[in-house]
Amino acid sequence: MTKIPDIIASSAQNAAENTAQVAAVVTVLNSLDAMIYVADMKTYELLFINDYARKKWGEPGNKRCWEYLQTNQSGPCAFCTNDKLLDENQQANGVYVWEFQNTQNGHWYQCRDEAIRWINGDLVRIEIATDITDRKSMEQELEAARREAEYLAGTDPLTDLNNRRVFFNLGEQVLKEALRFNCPTSIIMFDLDHFKLINDTWGHNVGDAVLKRVADIAAATVRTADILARIGGEEFAILLPQTDLPQARTLAERIRKAIAADVLLINNAPIGVEASFGISSCEECGELTLTDLLNIADQQLYLSKKHGRNRTSAHQVNP
Numbered sequence: 209m210t211k212i213p214d215i216i217a218s219s220a221q222n223a224a225e226n227t228a229q230v231a232a233v234v235t236v237l238n239s240l241d242a243m244i245y246v247a248d249m250k251t252y253e254l255l256f257i258n259d260y261a262r263k264k265w266g267e268p269g270n271k272r273c274w275e276y277l278q279t280n281q282s283g284p285c286a287f288c289t290n291d292k293l294l295d296e297n298q299q300a301n302g303v304y305v306w307e308f309q310n311t312q313n314g315h316w317y318q319c320r321d322e323a324i325r326w327i328n329g330d331l332v333r334i335e336i337a338t339d340i341t342d343r344k345s346m347e348q349e350l351e352a353a354r355r356e357a358e359y360l361a362g363t364d365p366l367t368d369l370n371n372r373r374v375f376f377n378l379g380e381q382v383l384k385e386a387l388r389f390n391c392p393t394s395i396i397m398f399d400l401d402h403f404k405l406i407n408d409t410w411g412h413n414v415g416d417a418v419l420k421r422v423a424d425i426a427a428a429t430v431r432t433a434d435i436l437a438r439i440g441g442e443e444f445a446i447l448l449p450q451t452d453l454p455q456a457r458t459l460a461e462r463i464r465k466a467i468a469a470d471v472l473l474i475n476n477a478p479i480g481v482e483a484s485f486g487i488s489s490c491e492e493c494g495e496l497t498l499t500d501l502l503n504i505a506d507q508q509l510y511l512s513k514k515h516g517r518n519r520t521s522a523h524q525v526n527p
């Protein structure tokens with residue numbers, strides 16, 4: 209197919225004005241701070257590239273667009289937009305704008321692709337690609353910061369567990385689902401026994417280490433669908449979707465025994481801690497709110513404390 213330099217070279221003397229106009233257009237295209245190329249849509253032959261492309265990708269020789277612009281391509285690119293540039297009647301479909309990370313130089317480009325009529329009347333592809341790497345990395349940094357902020361807003365910094373806010377947000381959703389699908393739901397609450405004594409004897413930092421250790425034990429025991437949170441100073445809660453009371457009790461006992469069996473060594477001194485558990489469970493949760501269920505679990509926790517601590521009490525809520 210005819211390339212622009214061929215047009216300039218082959219123009220007859222009496223078409224000098226024509227030639228000058230084409231050369232002027234090429235000069236304009238070469239002065240732009242964007243990569244521009246034109247390629248045959250069937251053979252992928254490069255019909256025009258501007259100086260910007262030459263500076264970044266070198267001389268094209270006889271390379272086709274996919275050989276010239278990308279690496280490791282043994283044929284046309286899988287992400288080639290040619291099919292988006294023509295409609296079902298093989299007519300130009302307008303402008304298609306997309307963003308792409310170039311496989312040769314790793315830069316990000318915003319590409320503006322279009323099928324246009326070439327000198328011989330054929331539809332060809334023109335791409336105008338602007339380097340947006342700086343903007344993209346700023347966007348990526350912002351996105352990472354947003355995700356970090358979101359994570360921190362929902363995470364208890366000491367234990368890395370969900371915080372109270374997330375527990376309530378997710379919990380309300382779980383209860384709605386339970387109501388919709390008529391599933392049993394349970395809540396386990398637990399609270400360390402005589403934790404004040406640990407703080408008073410060993411200091412607040414050791415108390416923190418104990419809280420972290422207890423959180424790790426609980427986190428290692430629950431299933432991924434369970435919502436484990438630190439909802440107060442030394443108070444934890446686990447919302448158990450699709451879990452009836454016997455199952456919740458089994459889990460609570462497993463965690464309780466694991467906490468009681470654990471020994472934390474601080475300066476070679478063994479520190480042990482125990483916890484009391486309360487469970488509430490509903491088979492058909494009806495109009496029960498998360499707060500209702502949590503309050504019932506809290507009452508059961510209080511009973512465990514009252515009856516000697518390091519134990520589990522449970523209540524089945526009637527529908």
Ligand SMILES: Nc1nc2c(ncn2[C@@H]2O[C@H](COP(=O)(O)OP(=O)(O)OP(=O)(O)O)[C@@H](O)[C@H]2O)c(=O)[nH]1
Nearest residue numbers: 399400401402403404405407412415416441442513
């Ligand atoms: N180290 C540490 N201590 C905390 C934190 N949050 C709350 N506490 C402490 O937890 C202790 C709770 O004391 P109490 O409410 O009397 O409960 P307890 O000593 O565990 O007694 P029982 O619950 O009745 O068995 C207090 O000393 C609080 O200062 C925390 O983030 N880190």
